[in-house]
Amino acid sequence: MIPELEPEEFVSFLADLWSERGWEVSVKERADETRFVVGKRGDGKRGVIYVFPTTTATVTERHLKQFVRFCRKRSIDVAVVATQGAFAEGAQRVAAQRSVHLLDRSKLADTVEEGDLQEVLQRYTETSRLDALTQRLRDLGVPVSTDALPGGVSGIVATVASLVTAAVAWASTKISGDVGVTYTGNDDDADESGARSLASRSVPLAVVPVVLIVALVIGAMVGPAVGLGAVSPFGAGSDGGVEVSSVSTAGANATLDAYWNARITDSLTVNGTTYDAPEGQTFVLVRMNVTNGADSPTQFDQTALSIEVSGERYGHQPLDGATGFPSAGLFEPGENREVWTVFSVPADTESATLLYEGDGGVRFERSTSLTPEATMADKSG
Structure with missing residues (x-):
């Protein structure tokens, strides 16, 4: 995709x-x-x-x-x-x-x-990444030049090299400027420079995001461009170390299309209330963009959804006072709505499969453009 x-x-x-x-x-x-x-x-x-x-x-x-x-x-x-x-x-x-x-x-x-036609796609995907990176570096105070750089794979590498050079030069200046600064008092006694417990020759906190950005850029952009393979920083793409997949129940005959994405977390915060996973378990949060393509109302209830782990199936985990599904799970003809649900699975889970066991058919397709988050459902539904 x-x-x-x-x-x-x-x-x-x-x-x-x-x-x-x-x-x-x-x-x-x-x-x-x-x-x-x-x-x-x-x-x-x-x-x-x-x-x-x-x-x-x-x-x-x-x-x-x-x-x-x-x-x-x-x-x-x-x-x-x-x-x-x-x-x-x-x-x-x-x-x-x-x-x-x-x-x-x-x-x-x-x-x-x-x-x-990969080169056509790169004009948009790589440029977008570079623009985002350039803006992020500027937000951090790095003096990035606005001069145009060449396109194509060689241009991507040259652009990244230029940004990395600017970031490293800026970071070096910050480090040399703060070498020897030591603060041992409390926050109330801090001077106007904003120093906070900096030991001799320590790296300022402002430099850390730049170092991370440089590392991610090298892995995510330079690597694929020169054939080194893509890098997934911080477990991205594996949902915190757990591989999550889905099984469609109807294929071409599906009445419901569900684009979904998931993430693993030990706790959820919904409208200011935090819910912790039971001891020895972790949450699988699944968000879906669901469309009812039928000519009549169709029920798609979270009680018919489950997660299968090592042959065992786990139903959705109710959260007191919070739900991500419409009332009764009813979708009107042609209705499109984003919903979410959460499952509790063993903390040592390595892979999980999303299933639907209700009437009718659902065609699942993973969409990384969906952000797996928990928000309160629209009660009017």
């Missing part, structure tokens, strides 16, 4: 993909914040990508039917619908009947790989 992109970047990414394949493209903004990427080819063929650029978007059957009529009236040869969100089951059915190509971030990842 490709990383989550900003909506405008996602549209530009799609336009660049078609440009790379020989299309002459233009982008048309629509009143509902969707976009049309319109393409023409030298052989006379015409194409349109109907873009739903946000991760919260759900493309419905109605959207597809309207798009099919639009394409028919204008004699469009290639019809594509793309989104960073989800496709309702009805939309998938219409697309299959009318030869409309559907692209979510998972299918786009396949397109990039099959078409050898």
Whole structure:
């Protein structure tokens, strides 16, 4: 799956993909914040990508039917619908009947790989990381130059090297400036320099984030760029050392689509109240973006969800006064909602599998763009 992109970047990414394949493209903004990427080819063929650029978007059957009529009236040869969100089951059915190509971030990842278009994707993913890094360093007071640097893999390495150099030079200045400063009094006696218990030749706390940033950048950016492989800092991607997966119960016949992400934690804080995992156990917090693609209300209750660990299944862990699901777990036709639930599993768990044992079918798909957090559910649901 490709990383989550900003909506405008996602549209530009799609336009660049078609440009790379020989299309002459233009982008048309629509009143509902969707976009049309319109393409023409030298052989006379015409194409349109109907873009739903946000991760919260759900493309419905109605959207597809309207798009099919639009394409028919204008004699469009290639019809594509793309989104960073989800496709309702009805939309998938219409697309299959009318030869409309559907692209979510998972299918786009396949397109990039099959078409050898990784360089196009890098224009957006690597640039975004560099921009975020540059801003973070500036926030810390590192004097980073705004001069443009070359693109491409060599440009990425050069940019990172420049940022690392600036960070190290700044850190060295801070260290040399604070060498020999020792504070042994209490906080109330601290002078205006803000020194707090700094021993001789100690590294100022302000330098630590820079060191961490440099380490993460080298692992996450330089490594993949020069073929060293990706580094997962602080256990990222393994959910704190526990591998969490899911099993879909209906495949293509699913009435519910659930994009999910999970994290492991020993305690949760919900609206100011902290809940600790039982002794000898840990929490698996699962957040989901659920869409009901059926034509009738569908029940998706957390009591039908479980986590399987070493052949044992664990139901959801009730939290007194806190819930992440709507009342009775009912989802109206076409409704899209984010929900969460939590499970208690043995503290030594190494792998866990999310399961659904209720009526109907659920298609699970992991989405790292979802932040696993616990918030109070909307009681109006």
